Amino acid sequence: MFTVLPKADPDTQAFWDGCLQDQLLLQRCSACHVFRHPPRPVCPACLSDRFSWDRASGYGTVYTFVVVRRALGRGWEERIPYVVAVVELDEGAHFLTNIVNVEPEAVAIGMPVEVTFAELDGTTKLPVFQPRASAAAR
Amino acid sequence: MSALSGKYAIAGIGESNVGRKLGRSAMALSLEAATRAIADSGLERSAVDAVLTRSPRRQPQTNYSAVLASHLGLRPSYINDVGLGGASSVAMVLDAVAALEAGLCTTALCVNGDAQTGRGNLRGQLTSWIEDFEHPFGVVAAPITYAMPARRHMYEYGTTSEQFGAVAVACRKHAALNPNATFRDPITIADHQASPMVAEPFHLLDCCPVTDGAAAVIVTSVERARDLPKAPAYILGIGLQNTHAEVQYAASMTSPAMRGASQRAYAMSGLSPKDIDVAELYDCFTYVVLMTLEEYGFCKKGEGGAFVENGRIELGGELPVNTGGGLLSQVHSSGFFHITEAATQMRGAAGARQVAGAQTAIVSGQCGATGINACLILGNHAH
Numbered sequence: 001m002f003t004v005l006p007k008a009d010p011d012t013q014a015f016w017d018g019c020l021q022d023q024l025l026l027q028r029c030s031a032c033h034v035f036r037h038p039p040r041p042v043c044p045a046c047l048s049d050r051f052s053w054d055r056a057s058g059y060g061t062v063y064t065f066v067v068v069r070r071a072l073g074r075g076w077e078e079r080i081p082y083v084v085a086v087v088e089l090d091e092g093a094h095f096l097t098n099i100v101n102v103e104p105e106a107v108a109i110g111m112p113v114e115v116t117f118a119e120l121d122g123t124t125k126l127p128v129f130q131p132r133a134s135a136a137a138r
Numbered sequence: 139m140s141a142l143s144g145k146y147a148i149a150g151i152g153e154s155n156v157g158r159k160l161g162r163s164a165m166a167l168s169l170e171a172a173t174r175a176i177a178d179s180g181l182e183r184s185a186v187d188a189v190l191t192r193s194p195r196r197q198p199q200t201n202y203s204a205v206l207a208s209h210l211g212l213r214p215s216y217i218n219d220v221g222l223g224g225a226s227s228v229a230m231v232l233d234a235v236a237a238l239e240a241g242l243c244t245t246a247l248c249v250n251g252d253a254q255t256g257r258g259n260l261r262g263q264l265t266s267w268i269e270d271f272e273h274p275f276g277v278v279a280a281p282i283t284y285a286m287p288a289r290r291h292m293y294e295y296g297t298t299s300e301q302f303g304a305v306a307v308a309c310r311k312h313a314a315l316n317p318n319a320t321f322r323d324p325i326t327i328a329d330h331q332a333s334p335m336v337a338e339p340f341h342l343l344d345c346c347p348v349t350d351g352a353a354a355v356i357v358t359s360v361e362r363a364r365d366l367p368k369a370p371a372y373i374l375g376i377g378l379q380n381t382h383a384e385v386q387y388a389a390s391m392t393s394p395a396m397r398g399a400s401q402r403a404y405a406m407s408g409l410s411p412k413d414i415d416v417a418e419l420y421d422c423f424t425y426v427v428l429m430t431l432e433e434y435g436f437c438k439k440g441e442g443g444a445f446v447e448n449g450r451i452e453l454g455g456e457l458p459v460n461t462g463g464g465l466l467s468q469v470h471s472s473g474f475f476h477i478t479e480a481a482t483q484m485r486g487a488a489g490a491r492q493v494a495g496a497q498t499a500i501v502s503g504q505c506g507a508t509g510i511n512a513c514l515i516l517g518n519h520a521h
Contacts, residue, residue, distance in 0.1 A: 003274065004278075012270060064286045064287070064290040064391060065286070066286055066289060066338060066340075067338035068276060068336075068338075069334070069336060069338055070342075072278055072279035073276075073278035076278060079276060082276050084275060084277055084282050086385070096272065096275060096277065097275055098275050104338075109290070109293045
């Protein structure tokens with residue numbers, strides 16, 4: 001399957017390392033305790049550079065989504081249709097991702113989802129989301 | 139009203155020929171627009187002592203303003219590469235006004251051009267950390283980014299795809315009246331609905347095509363402009379606002395950047411939305427126009443869909459929008475043709491697409507998934 005690999009840097013390495021362990025890590029400011037994503041060196045709320053990498057619950061809801069039906073970059077032909085979404089994590093942060101393991105027509109704003117990790121090439125896993133298994137029971 | 143309002147003006151307008159696969163470089167198109175703007179102003183080339191431009195999207199180059207100045211035989215005392223994508227056009231005019239007001243220069247050339255079709259440089263390479271959190275998920279082009287707030291708008295306010303289509307129809311209708319537009323065959327809402335789905339909810343006709351073209355203006359003091367042969371377009375208000383860099387940073391899917399930029403421009407001009415006769419609004423996607431109309435105060439939040447219906451934004455309607463055809467039907471060029479079209483309307487020189495009696499025009503430039511907005515208000519006289 002066609003993939004684009006992220007090139008981790010010192011600010012983001014821990015995030016991608018977490019994915020390899022099937023863990024969704026979020027930066028959390030040590031001063032004001034706000035979760036943030038994507039990773040960055042300084043808290044946008046209070047400018048503190050102290051933070052921890054906290055394991056997120058992996059749960060959230062679809063905030064908005066797009067069904068990509070035409071390849072808009074070389075190589076993406078074999079992937080269409082695919083769903084790009086912003087998931088509002090239970091921790092509050094917005095998380096840009098894909099919704100998988102569901103027909104695009106069944107995706108809706110507000111749908112409960114959970115993280116799953118897609119193996120890219122043995123060195124990288126991508127955090128994507130699928131309908132939450134226990135959603136009906138919640 | 140600020141003392142800056144009506145102090146500076148657009149004194150020269152230049153547009154290159156536009157189209158697809160013109161086989162000309164972005165530099166060639168930019169030089170064509172620049173030389174036409176200088177000639178249109180009636181100024182000697184040597185009077186130009188500032189150059190504001192943006193490195194082309196597909197042939198990026200450092201110090202592009204210096205290269206452009208060299209090609210024009212200029213020795214400017216102020217240059218800048220304004221790298222703000224679709225907000226760069228209005229931001230160049232803002233930069234020019236700031237430099238003029240600071241006494242750094244007297245006469246500024248602003249030019250913006252692209253050759254986006256045909257042979258070009260590679261794209262889609264990971265070049266910044268933010269792309270690590272977009273490209274692997276298949277967020278590889280603007281339609282995907284912008285369809286996300288569009289979907290959210292439909293969800294929150296009941297906005298429909300047909301209402302997006304009304305924007306595409308209006309732009310095409312206006313392009314049909316513009317000899318220098320790329321796409322001039324009329325379209326209907328039904329055509330819009332029948333066009334292929336690209337990034338749902340966006341159909342193909344919601345998305346502006348890539349095109350080739352460049353446009354330019356000369357900005358100088360009103361005192362100088364009044365001595366020139368053609369009527370100046372007065373800069374009544376201008377403002378910029380940045381709230382986020384990419385959709386990933388957006389706290390919500392509204393645009394406080396658009397709101398902030400327009401409020402600054404309104405405050406400088408002493409005008410309000412009801413005083414505006416023509417609107418040239420950045421339209422990389424139909425939805426963005428709808429959102430801009432809301433944030434610029436022409437209707438309430440959530441009412442953009444209803445506002446664009448029934449020809450209200452077409453020529454003859456209450457607020458003609460994108461009278462030159464816009465990015466959707468005329469040319470992309472990062473929105474600089476919105477400025478030249480607004481200035482042409484203020485001169486009363488827009489021919490078949492002239493808005494009768496138009497005295498004021500507002501221009502929106504935006505990028506960064508609506509996180510960066512620059513707003514310009516022009517008038518045919520100082521208020």
